[in-house]
Amino acid sequence: MTATSRLERPARRRAVPSPARPAGDRGGFGLFLLPGLLLCLLVIVVPLLMTIGVSFTRWTGVGAPEWTGLANYRRLLADDTVWASFRNIGFLIVAMAVLPTLLGLALAALLFDYVAKQAGPRTASAFRAGFYLPQVLPVAVTGIVWAWILHPGYGALNAILTGVGLDPLARNWLGDPTYALGSVMAIMIWFQLGYPVVMFVSGLRRVDPELYEAAELDGASWWARTTRISVHLIKPEIYVVLVTTTIAALKIFGPIFVLTRGGPGNATLVPSYFAYQNFFERVDVGYGSTISTVLTVIIVALVAVILRVQRREED
Amino acid sequence: MARRRGGRPTRAVVLGALTVAVLLMLAPFALVALNAVKSPADYAARGPMALPQRLHLAGIVDFWFRVDFGEKLVNSFVVSASVAVLAVLVSILNAYALGVGRVRGRTLLLIFFLLANLLPQEALVYPLYHLAKQVGLYDSRLALIIIFTAIQSAFGTYLLSSVYAVFPRELLEAAALDGAGRWRVLWRVVVPVTRPTVSVLFTFFFIWTWNEFFLPLVFLISNDKQTVPVALGVLQGDRLMDATTTSASALLGVAPAVVFFLIFQRTLTRGALAGALK
Numbered sequence: 280m281t282a283t284s285r286l287e288r289p290a291r292r293r294a295v296p297s298p299a300r301p302a303g304d305r306g307g308f309g310l311f312l313l314p315g316l317l318l319c320l321l322v323i324v325v326p327l328l329m330t331i332g333v334s335f336t337r338w339t340g341v342g343a344p345e346w347t348g349l350a351n352y353r354r355l356l357a358d359d360t361v362w363a364s365f366r367n368i369g370f371l372i373v374a375m376a377v378l379p380t381l382l383g384l385a386l387a388a389l390l391f392d393y394v395a396k397q398a399g400p401r402t403a404s405a406f407r408a409g410f411y412l413p414q415v416l417p418v419a420v421t422g423i424v425w426a427w428i429l430h431p432g433y434g435a436l437n438a439i440l441t442g443v444g445l446d447p448l449a450r451n452w453l454g455d456p457t458y459a460l461g462s463v464m465a466i467m468i469w470f471q472l473g474y475p476v477v478m479f480v481s482g483l484r485r486v487d488p489e490l491y492e493a494a495e496l497d498g499a500s501w502w503a504r505t506t507r508i509s510v511h512l513i514k515p516e517i518y519v520v521l522v523t524t525t526i527a528a529l530k531i532f533g534p535i536f537v538l539t540r541g542g543p544g545n546a547t548l549v550p551s552y553f554a555y556q557n558f559f560e561r562v563d564v565g566y567g568s569t570i571s572t573v574l575t576v577i578i579v580a581l582v583a584v585i586l587r588v589q590r591r592e593e594d
Numbered sequence: 595m596a597r598r599r600g601g602r603p604t605r606a607v608v609l610g611a612l613t614v615a616v617l618l619m620l621a622p623f624a625l626v627a628l629n630a631v632k633s634p635a636d637y638a639a640r641g642p643m644a645l646p647q648r649l650h651l652a653g654i655v656d657f658w659f660r661v662d663f664g665e666k667l668v669n670s671f672v673v674s675a676s677v678a679v680l681a682v683l684v685s686i687l688n689a690y691a692l693g694v695g696r697v698r699g700r701t702l703l704l705i706f707f708l709l710a711n712l713l714p715q716e717a718l719v720y721p722l723y724h725l726a727k728q729v730g731l732y733d734s735r736l737a738l739i740i741i742f743t744a745i746q747s748a749f750g751t752y753l754l755s756s757v758y759a760v761f762p763r764e765l766l767e768a769a770a771l772d773g774a775g776r777w778r779v780l781w782r783v784v785v786p787v788t789r790p791t792v793s794v795l796f797t798f799f800f801i802w803t804w805n806e807f808f809l810p811l812v813f814l815i816s817n818d819k820q821t822v823p824v825a826l827g828v829l830q831g832d833r834l835m836d837a838t839t840t841s842a843s844a845l846l847g848v849a850p851a852v853v854f855f856l857i858f859q860r861t862l863t864r865g866a867l868a869g870a871l872k
Contacts (some may be wrong), residue, residue, distance in 0.1 A: 308695025315688040322744035323710045326721035409616035415855040417805035419823035420847035433837035435642035530714045533807035554716040571716040
């Protein structure tokens with residue numbers, strides 16, 4: 280999926296108290312939910328339950344699944360490939376969530392608080408648009424662009440390095456297990472950076488300028504203002520960005536499919552690609568379902584933690 | 595605000611560094627455009643950084659006809675536009691019941707829709723593939739439209755419900771006094787008033803669906819049904835792809851995205867989704 284903003288915050292405002300309504304007024308609204316709920320049942324609930332069910336079986340996709348209890352889960356815990364894929368996800372969370380958030384904070388503060396004032400809001404919004412542009416690309420197209428730039432034979436990067444006399448630095452960026460994951464991480468930082476920048480600048484707009492002026496009169500430095508005031512006030516945005524990008528990293532598929540297919544070896548393998556291989560290449564549907572179920576549990580747990588924290592903050 | 599501390603040198607350094615950073619972000623786009631219009635001989639002789647000796651469009655034209663790119667654009671457009679329209683409709687109906695109607699169990703339902711949107715597609719893909727095969731919807735754009743309508747509208751419901759929850763009650767009551775039923779109130783009062791949010795949703799649904807890769811990859815096996823990202827993605831590593839053909843294919847993939855970006859720039863870069871929630 281597009282690694283963007285799927286989990287924004289729900290309304291923080293409390294519902295406006297509604298005037299007394301005649302009893303039974305709520306009835307009837309249920310009808311409006313019917314199409315949406317049926318659709319979700321068909322496309323999401325039933326398939327999810329089937330995947331969970333199949334995760335306890337051995338199944339090639341043809342004939343009847345054979346019940347094997349927890350065998351797939353035991354296999355998963357002992358499977359080095361699975362552990363490698365989760366280790367890689369750890370690195371991708373750094374590249375897709377942690378680093379873009381930190382860089383995005385710095386850039387957003389700079390654009391909002393310095394560039395907009397020193398060089399005008401038009402310059403600031405041009406910079407912002409420049410950082411955001413990669414975000415609108417289909418991730419698969421991002422992969423094509425970078426696979427070409429990093430190609431060992433005809434790629435632009437190696438040609439540039441050779442051209443300026445740095446040929447010892449030329450590498451097989453995506454084909455060498457030492458550099459493949461690092462290369463994918465760099466690409467994902469490039470892809471993700473615009474999202475936090477845009478979200479944080481929009482958060483900073485909410486901040487009352489008088490707060491800054493007061494802090495400035497008190498002699499607070501630019502750094503102190505940024506870290507003490509801005510970061511504190513746009514906490515909700517930071518939160519949303521960290522959560523959505525972490526979930527996006529957990530689900531990453533397209534860039535891996537196009538750039539490396541998980542290779543070389545397992546150097547860039549991720550759970551979703553490993554599940555895909557089990558479903559459609561190894562026809563080991565039971566095991567693929569087990570991997571998907573584990574991934575689902577991790578994401579649901581993450582969402583549950585977030586909803587809880589959010590609720591606590593609102594109270 | 596007055597120009598403050600930080601004289602000209604600081605200013606020049608900061609703006610200079612930012613300019614370099616933005617140019618680095620945009621460099622891949624420039625490289626793609628530069629080399630997509632070069633002849634293979636030109637590329638071999640003078641490398642990726644040189645300006646093309648003359649405009650060589652054969653690479654792009656050849657690739658366009660080789661993959662029948664026009665057809666892929668139509669496929670992507672049909673799927674994305676249908677999903678955007680249908681998902682907006684479903685989101686509106688759901689949000690009306692949850693936000694305005696306050697049906698029982700609305701908090702749980704909202705969490706349900708949020709989770710429905712955030713689930714990894716890997717957890718749905720095999721049963722969907724299996725079921726679609728059984729009902730004859732495998733390898734069809736219709737199956738994708740139904741699936742993405744469900745996934746996108748789950749998010750839309752979550753977002754729009756919070757907007758509808760604070761919809762001015764006076765407007766609803768005034769309409770009810772005029773004798774308008776629920777259906778009429780929805781389309782004559784609620785939807786027109788919240789049109790900005792609805793159009794933001796439409797924009798994002800369209801672009802998100804356009805960019806989807808995983809499910810279209812699994813569901814669209816026939817060449818003539820593939821969407822742009824799938825058609826380009828599966829050609830990666832094809833032995834017929836050389837440097838200039840690859841950049842031509844990348845340019846064709848980038849171009850529609852850049853067009854959308856230019857059309858929807860305000861919506862996209864203002865954190866419109868975040869704004870819609872405040």
